[in-house]
Amino acid sequence: QVQLVESGGGLVQAGGSLRLSCAASGRTFSRYAMGWFRQAPGKEREFVAATTWSGGMTYYVDSVKGRFTSSRDNAKKTGYLQMNSLKPEDTAVYFCAAGWVASTVKNDYQYWGQGTQVTVSS
Numbered sequence: 001q002v003q004l005v006e007s008g009g010g011l012v013q014a015g016g017s018l019r020l021s022c023a024a025s026g027r028t029f030s031r032y033a034m035g036w037f038r039q040a041p042g043k044e045r046e047f048v049a050a051t052t053w054s055g056g057m058t059y060y061v062d063s064v065k066g067r068f069t070s071s072r073d074n075a076k077k078t079g080y081l082q083m084n085s086l087k088p089e090d091t092a093v094y095f096c097a098a099g100w101v102a103s104t105v106k107n108d109y110q111y112w113g114q115g116t117q118v119t120v121s122s
Contacts, residue, residue, distance in 0.1 A: 002026040002098045002111045009094060009116030016086050016120070022079040022096030022113060030074035033102035035109050036081050038092035038118075045095070049081060050102040059102060064090075086120045093117050 008020040022034065033052050039045040049070035051058045058070045067086075072079040079096055094116055097109035 002029055002032060004096050004098060004111055004113035006094065006096050006113040006116040009118045011119045011121065012086055014086060014088055014120055014122050017082070017084045018086065018118060020081040020083070020094055020096075020116060020118075022081075024077040024079070024098065026077075029077045029098065032098035032111070033100065034070070034072055034079045035097040035099065035103065035106075036070055036079075037095045037097060037106055038090075039095070039115075040092040043092075045106055047104040047106070048094070050104060051079065052102045057102065059104065061104075083118070086118075088120045088122045091118060091120050 003025045005023045012018055035050040036048040037045050038048050047061050049060045051070045055072045067084050069082040096113045098111040099109035
């Protein structure tokens with residue numbers, strides 16, 4: 001079992017930065033790949049980034065490439081999403097998730113956090 005808690009969301013102006021954290025409890029966090037998803041009002045939850053269990057490989061949706069960086073520290077049982085050059089269209093609730101594979105598909109993840117709101121003003 002893995003429990004996930006996101007933090008670090010907030011209100012930021014366009015062009016600004018935020019760093020989201022995903023704190024995990026449970027002994028097996030390091031065995032799981034980690035994903036980040038987001039959901040804007042009235043829209044489906046969409047893939048943002050995924051990192052393998054070792055942190056050796058990371059995948060991003062095209063719209064955030066070059067602006068967002070996903071990383072993890074297995075010793076601290078924490079994942080991070082560094083978001084730079086934020087745009088109003090990045091406004092959403094951001095979720096971290098843990099699963100057996102670093103997938104772009106939300107159904108491939110077994111564990112989810114409660115989400116943290118990110119609002120980017122223009």
